[in-house]
Amino acid sequence: MDLASIRRAYKRYAGMYDVVFGAAMNPGRKLAVATANKRPKQRVLEVGVGTGLALPLYRRDITVVGIDVSPEMLERARDKVDELGLRNVEALLEMDAENLTFPDQSFDTVIAMYVASVVPHPERLMSEMRRVCKPGGDILIVNHFTSDGGPLRAVEFLINPLSKTLGWRPEFDMKALLRTAGVEIKNIRPAHPMGMFKVIHCRNTPALPMTGTIGTDIYTDVAEPQLRPAEIGRSRRAR
Numbered sequence: 278m279d280l281a282s283i284r285r286a287y288k289r290y291a292g293m294y295d296v297v298f299g300a301a302m303n304p305g306r307k308l309a310v311a312t313a314n315k316r317p318k319q320r321v322l323e324v325g326v327g328t329g330l331a332l333p334l335y336r337r338d339i340t341v342v343g344i345d346v347s348p349e350m351l352e353r354a355r356d357k358v359d360e361l362g363l364r365n366v367e368a369l370l371e372m373d374a375e376n377l378t379f380p381d382q383s384f385d386t387v388i389a390m391y392v393a394s395v396v397p398h399p400e401r402l403m404s405e406m407r408r409v410c411k412p413g414g415d416i417l418i419v420n421h422f423t424s425d426g427g428p429l430r431a432v433e434f435l436i437n438p439l440s441k442t443l444g445w446r447p448e449f450d451m452k453a454l455l456r457t458a459g460v461e462i463k464n465i466r467p468a469h470p471m472g473m474f475k476v477i478h479c480r481n482t483p484a485l486p487m488t489g490t491i492g493t494d495i496y497t498d499v500a501e502p503q504l505r506p507a508e509i510g511r512s513r514r515a516r
């Protein structure tokens with residue numbers, strides 16, 4: 278994946294994006310924004326804002342800044358802001374999520390929905406999200422991650438070589454992302470359809486050193502959808 282192929286892919290998608298990727302991926306957006314909405318009157322950065330499908334979901338006393346590398350996707354987001362009169366959207370800017378131009382600690386919450394498996398270097402995305410987020414602020418990631426097995430896993434494997442054309446990586450390892458994230462993970466929740474997408478809620482405080490067992494320690498699926506902070510503490514003390 279590189280920025281040129283990403284821009285090409287999303288130029289192609291822009292006109293049909295809301296129809297194809299709107300409703301099916303809305304549960305993840307709703308869950309993440311509902312989490313952000315718990316803190317009133319804050320400043321939120323939405324990284325990879327796309328066509329702005331999540332913008333109407335924020336409470337109106339939250340100020341939102343959105344960035345994206347695709348001018349065509351941003352154009353759709355700007356149309357939504359105008360049509361819906363979203364006066365709480367401070368700015369929609371063309372910017373690379375891996376090289377944000379904001380000063381350190383500019384935002385209370387930073388959200389990336391369906392972006393982590395798209396950017397060329399997910400670890401740089403995480404590092405920039407942490408940098409511009411205030412200490413103790415929230416970092417929310419919504420994404421599809423490599424399935425544990427079944428027919429979906431086979432499909433991911435087969436179409437993974439098409440990543441550049443698709444504009445996202447069908448195979449994307451959550452444990453690897455979390456190891457590089459270096460933040461405290463509050464919980465990981467599945468979002469429909471069929472729990473295919475996960476919403477990861479992190480706090481921007483340094484994580485304790487992670488070991489190779491972190492994935493199995495913290496990752497719980499649909500049967501136990503929430504990892505409670507107390508459980509994280511227990512699993513860390515056990516190491």
Ligand SMILES: C[S@@+](CC[C@H](N)C(=O)[O-])C[C@H]1O[C@@H](n2cnc3c(N)ncnc32)[C@H](O)[C@@H]1O
Nearest residue numbers: 287325326327345346347350373374390391396
């Ligand atoms: C799958 S779309 C998700 C859009 C939106 N977040 C949503 O929920 O529909 C991925 C978006 O990330 C953007 N993107 C990819 N790489 C980026 C980067 N390095 N910096 C900023 N935006 C990026 C793409 O242009 C695209 O709009």
